[in-house]
Amino acid sequence: MALTDTRLRTLKPEKGKDERLVADGNGLYIRVRSARGEFTRTWQFRRKEKGRPSITTLGTYPGLSIREARLKAAELATKRKMSNETVEEVASQWLAERVDHTHSKADQVRGYVDRAIIPELGDRRVRDIEPSDIAAVIRSYRDRVAKLPRARTGGRPAARALLAVFKGLFGYAVANGLITVSPAAQLTAAITGAPPQARERVLSDDEIRFVMTTDIKPGPVLRFLLATGLRLGEAYNGDRKGQYWIVPASASKNGREHRVWLSELALAQLEAHPWEAAREAVQNWATYKAGGWTAHDLRRTFSTRNNDMGVAPYVVEKMLNHTFEGMMSVYNRATYDAERREALEAWSTWLLGLLGTQPADVVKLRPAARVAAMR
Numbered sequence: 001m002a003l004t005d006t007r008l009r010t011l012k013p014e015k016g017k018d019e020r021l022v023a024d025g026n027g028l029y030i031r032v033r034s035a036r037g038e039f040t041r042t043w044q045f046r047r048k049e050k051g052r053p054s055i056t057t058l059g060t061y062p063g064l065s066i067r068e069a070r071l072k073a074a075e076l077a078t079k080r081k082m083s084n085e086t087v088e089e090v091a092s093q094w095l096a097e098r099v100d101h102t103h104s105k106a107d108q109v110r111g112y113v114d115r116a117i118i119p120e121l122g123d124r125r126v127r128d129i130e131p132s133d134i135a136a137v138i139r140s141y142r143d144r145v146a147k148l149p150r151a152r153t154g155g156r157p158a159a160r161a162l163l164a165v166f167k168g169l170f171g172y173a174v175a176n177g178l179i180t181v182s183p184a185a186q187l188t189a190a191i192t193g194a195p196p197q198a199r200e201r202v203l204s205d206d207e208i209r210f211v212m213t214t215d216i217k218p219g220p221v222l223r224f225l226l227a228t229g230l231r232l233g234e235a236y237n238g239d240r241k242g243q244y245w246i247v248p249a250s251a252s253k254n255g256r257e258h259r260v261w262l263s264e265l266a267l268a269q270l271e272a273h274p275w276e277a278a279r280e281a282v283q284n285w286a287t288y289k290a291g292g293w294t295a296h297d298l299r300r301t302f303s304t305r306n307n308d309m310g311v312a313p314y315v316v317e318k319m320l321n322h323t324f325e326g327m328m329s330v331y332n333r334a335t336y337d338a339e340r341r342e343a344l345e346a347w348s349t350w351l352l353g354l355l356g357t358q359p360a361d362v363v364k365l366r367p368a369a370r371v372a373a374m375r
Helices: 005-010 066-082 087-102 106-121 131-146 156-175 205-213 219-228 232-237 264-270 279-289 295-308 313-319 327-331 337-355 368-374
Strands: 019-025 028-035 038-049 052-061 239-241 244-247 258-261
Touching (some): 019 066, 038 066, 087 106, 087 156, 106 131, 106 156, 131 156, 205 219, 205 337, 219 232, 219 337, 232 279, 258 337, 295 313, 295 337
Antiparallel strands (some): 244 258
């Protein structure tokens, strides 16, 4: 039976006892104690956490009214009921309910959770996690990655990816009422450290000749990147339609579909598609064996050389699927399809002219000693 002020004022311990506990409902109790002929009435919120009783004292009556005690109890009941889960439990729910069904790189997300989040915060309650806890985990993970032999950017890209995973995880917790505010919401990439200096690497003529003639497994992919200006991920996640390579919005950095005209040189590389070399293998080869340039430097070379050849900058930007800034982004909706096609054909002609021979899939290889030196 719910308590009333009239009943509270007359509540006493039962005969022969010094105290009495009376329930109001929803975990709220009033504890009445007798001492030297005087009575004290104390509000308590009682619950069980993982099978163990827990008691929280809220205040004494009448200093704390029935209404105020009920509000406090309701707040505690909601908080305890909805946010008692551990980070590991919530992460498991998030992965199963959302990531595995909607994320294009679910395995990578799961990897970050298993490697970085669970070992550090898995047994902590979601409601107890602070922004500083997340920042500490991200920095620690960044430093661990930076020590790996393949690390080239101090672990910052991995740290930024981990931050995104944290935001997704705690955003899920908020959406499901487990917490009211995400501790990751206000964290930015600033916690991952100073950004690296922008790369300026552009391949020399000799390096371009090597790309065009090499018979290593990543060769067709590297030539395709050089001929089209595509990112590595766009080359692996796109698809051919007629004489165009279509990068879907889901695989595009700016979230817009990208259509690239395929010259005969680019088409020649697709004869070996699907490529023998996996995406990671191409990236690793370029990182460790290319002599200082990366797969993305092929894209920069594509841009720089086309600008040098006199292609209008806005056409080059469209070939790269960059988004115009300022007023151009509002008023300039042209796609420049004809200009892009003409530029890509001219670029392929230039590449073949640099060799003075046929497309790269049928040209003779350079001397073995020179190729071996560049591997």
